[in-house]
Amino acid sequence: MKTLPIILTGLLALSGCSSNKLATSGVEDLAKQQAMKSTMTPGQAVDEARKSIEQAVNDNLAFFTPLHFKNAQDTLAYVEKLQNGEEKPKDMSTELAIITESFKAKELINAAYKTKVLIEQTLADSLAHKAVLDELEVKKDYPKTYAERVEELVDLFQLVEQNKVEDARKEQPDLLNAMARLEINTLIKRNVSPAQLVLDKAEDNDADDYAELTFEQAEKAIARAKSFINQNYRDREQVVLVGKEALVAAQRALHIGLESQSMVKLDEEQAEQKALEMESMIKVIRTAMDASEIEGLSIQEQAAKLAALATLGYQAPAGSDDEAVASTESKGDNDSVITPLNSSFMKPFDDKSELESVESAQLSAETDMSESEVTEPKATIGESETIQDSAEPQNKAINEEPSEI
Secondary structure (H helix, E strand, O other), X not given: OOOOOOOHHHHOOOOOOOOOOOOOHHHHHHHHHXXXXXXXXXXXXXXXXXXXXXXXXXXXXXXXXXXXXXXXXXXXXXXXXXXXXXXXXXXXXXXXXXXXXXXXXXXXXXXXXXXXHHHHHHOHHHHHXXXXXXXXXXXXXXXXXXXXXXXXXXXXXXXXXXXXXXHHHHHHHHHHHHHXXXXXXXXXXXXOHHHHHHHHHHHHOOHXXXXXXXXXXXXXXXXXXXXXXXXXXXXXXXXXXXXXXXXXXXXXXXXXXXXXXXXXXXXXXXXXXXXXXXXXXXXXXXXXXXXHHHOOOOHHHHHHHHHHHHHXXXXXXXXXXXXXXXXXXXXXXXXXXXXXXXXXXXXXXXXXXXXXXXXXXXXXXXXXXXXXXXXXXXXXXXXXXXXXXXXXXXXXXXXXXXXXX
């Protein structure tokens, strides 16, 4: 089949009809000229048209050039009616009409490919931002808004199809702003909304009254996270980090509020029981880290010593976690001996000889203590207490979808 040159500007001439229709007079004239010179049979011409449309489907022309693609489909549908005798041509034979319309469908697809190239050049920024939204899978969070942005993008495609390239360029910034807002809202929903849900639960439990300062800190953390994402939404790693910080702040507000509220209602005996619970928690860590020498210090002092020990690169012996729990459960009401804190563990050892020297000194001190007749007071609290379970379960993920933008 002989093919005549196709002039793109002629194919994209504006129609005087509806703004969403494509002018096809240039394509029709070209198809008639090709049909007059063609040696194809009607069946061959139809097969060529079908193959062209099938390839267009694979190349996603229905998305990039919807006007061209729809016209090609409608033309092929008309050809099938000519073949079935449902339609009769007015100014030519049925065979020539079938060949002409088949050529028209094929040339519409050819023009669509050229228009796609122009669209990719003119609207490169919008296409790139759509790719980001697709990678982020924003459709899962905001399906309606995502569909609206895609529809607006296709509207710009159609402007290019109708040779309104400058109009498409002028309207692109508004679309880019809307896409950015959708991206930001998706990141806020995924990274900050969990914190807001926890803080809402904290407020429901009166944390804003019983843990006012902590609650305000959580509010500020959430506000900071939202502000950061609005200004730095492409910094994905930091977006995740500020979201986690906001979540931790909200969880603190919830749990401290609940603890504070429970303490306000305690009498003397209940207050003691609460203190014993706190001590038992420290004891688990103290036993696991083999730091029994700090027993008897205040809870705050024990926490500080344990933190200092951990900072020096302490490594727990194998199985120490299990042993710590077993030790706590097995000691029961056994007497404990409170010894002065050996502060040698508070500094790193410079060499092996220094380490051996300290260990030798500790062994000697322990031997002297066991041989001397010293009456030590019995521990009055701590050893008989059992480890309390946390009263507050972890917050479950909430699957409700926030309202669309």
